[in-house]
Amino acid sequence: MRRFSTPTVFNGWEQVSRIDRRTVVNKQDVRDFMPQFGAMAGYAVTLEVQPSNPDHLRNTPDAPQRYREYLESMPGPKIVVIKDADSPNVIGTYFGEVNASLHRALGCVGLITDGGVRDVNEMASIGFKALAARLCVGHAYAWPVRWGHEVEVFGLKIASGQLVHADQHGFMIIPEEDQKKVFDATLFMDGNECTSVIEATQILAGRSMSETRAALVEAERRFGAAALETFGKKGEWSA
Numbered sequence: 003m004r005r006f007s008t009p010t011v012f013n014g015w016e017q018v019s020r021i022d023r024r025t026v027v028n029k030q031d032v033r034d035f036m037p038q039f040g041a042m043a044g045y046a047v048t049l050e051v052q053p054s055n056p057d058h059l060r061n062t063p064d065a066p067q068r069y070r071e072y073l074e075s076m077p078g079p080k081i082v083v084i085k086d087a088d089s090p091n092v093i094g095t096y097f098g099e100v101n102a103s104l105h106r107a108l109g110c111v112g113l114i115t116d117g118g119v120r121d122v123n124e125m126a127s128i129g130f131k132a133l134a135a136r137l138c139v140g141h142a143y144a145w146p147v148r149w150g151h152e153v154e155v156f157g158l159k160i161a162s163g164q165l166v167h168a169d170q171h172g173f174m175i176i177p178e179e180d181q182k183k184v185f186d187a188t189l190f191m192d193g194n195e196c197t198s199v200i201e202a203t204q205i206l207a208g209r210s211m212s213e214t215r216a217a218l219v220e221a222e223r224r225f226g227a228a229a230l231e232t233f234g235k236k237g238e239w240s241a
Contacts (some may be wrong), residue, residue: 003041003043003167003184003185003188004040004042005041006041006103006192007040007041007169007171008088008167008168008169008171008172008174008212009171010183010188010191010192011099011167011174011176012026012027012040012174012186013188013191013192013195013237013238014115014184014185014186014189014190014191014192014193015174015176015180015184015187015188016091016235016237017187017190017229017232017233017235017237018180018184018233019179020184021180021189022162026036026056026158026174026177027158027172027173027174028061028155028156028157028158028172028174029156029157029158030135030156030157030172031081031156032114032116032133032135032156032172032173033074033133033134033135033136034083034131034132034133034169034170035119035122035125035126035131035132035133035134035137036108036112036117036122036125036126036130036131036132037148037169037170038126039126039129039131039238040169041167041168041169042081042108042111042112042151042167042169042186043079043081043111043132043165043166043167043168044078044080044111044112044165044166044170044200045076045077045078045079045080045081045162045163045164045165045166046078046081046082046160046162046163046164046165047072047073047076047080047081047083047085047110047150047162047200048082048083048084048085048149048150048151048152048153048160048161048162049082049083049084049085049088049096049145049146049148049149050084050085050087050095050105050146050147050148050149050151050154051084051085051087051117051145051146051147051203052086052143052145052147053086053088053090053093053094053095053096053117053141053142053143053144053145054087054088054089054091054093054142055087055143056143056145056164058143058145058146059143059145061113062145062146062147062236063084063096065146066146067145068146069146070104070108070150072104072149072153073108073109073110073149074085074109075109076162076163077163078110078111079109079110080086080091080105080108080110080111081107081110081112081113081114081166081168082097082105082110082112082113082114082115083098083113083114083115083153083160083166084096084097084113084114084115084116084153084155084168085115085116085153085154085155085215086115086116086117086118086135087147088118089116089135090116090135092117092118092135092136092138093194094118094138094140094141094142094143094144095115095117095118095119095120095138095140095141095142095144096117096118096121096141096144096145097115097120097125097132097134098119098121098124098125098141099124099125102121102124102128102132102161103130105129105130106128106129106130110130111129111130111131112130112132112133112168112221113131113132113133113134113172114133114134114136114155114166114168115128115133115134115135115155116155116156117133117134117135117138118135118136118137118138118187119132119134119137119138120133120139120141126152127164133168133173133175135156141197143153145175146159148202149162150162156172158173158175158200161240163177163179165178165181165185166176175194181217181236187233189238190232191229194225194228194229194237195225195239198221198222198224198225198239199218199221199222199225199226199239201217201221202214202220202221203218218231222239225237225239226239
């Protein structure tokens with residue numbers, strides 16, 4: 003799945019799913035701090051932190067070890083999805099070089115958080131991808147508060163164990179019922195675009211704009227016919 007961008011995966015997924023296409027993607031802006039890595043895909047491991055509150059360190063000193071036990075128990079590859087209880091007023095971050103290294107050692111490929119991240123150059127050097135709201139200097143009193151529960155980040159609710167695909171455009175959930183079909187559907191729809199609507203806009207030599215518009219209408223017809231024959235849906239470029 004990492005060979006495709008997240009928009010490309012979405013185009014394939016919507017052909018095989020009965021789920022409302024508005025409900026599986028982030029609703030708010032998120033920043034990819036390692037766009038050069040391309041996409042990441044993995045199963046969500048969820049965590050909540052509250053860096054503004056020092057009480058968590060005193061009240062639950064064993065929380066990091068218990069959280070790591072949960073992390074170890076989950077199947078990989080894994081993406082850490084972190085709810086910052088302080089967001090959007092980010093005070094500190096739980097994630098920098100050390101935690102990225104630790105999570106990578108425990109099977110994680112990256113993170114998504116509505117809070118901050120730091121040490122992004124060091125994280126990039128070990129191949130750990132980060133999507134976050136912003137950069138952050140300090141950790142304040144960042145500490146595991148809760149984990150393994152449903153969290154909401156950037157307007158999308160994500161439960162532990164759900165399959166997530168993410169890149170510089172944002173992220174999406176791939177529901178369990180669609181997972182066996184989504185790769186082949188994505189491959190087909192990507193090829194369908196390349197041999198119809200994209201191709202129609204690339205052949206320009208010796209052709210007028212009116213001829214290009216006419217070619218595009220025909221290309222959209224072919225695109226829709228191919229998608230309809232395969233999935234029973236015409237797809238993005240056909241009414």
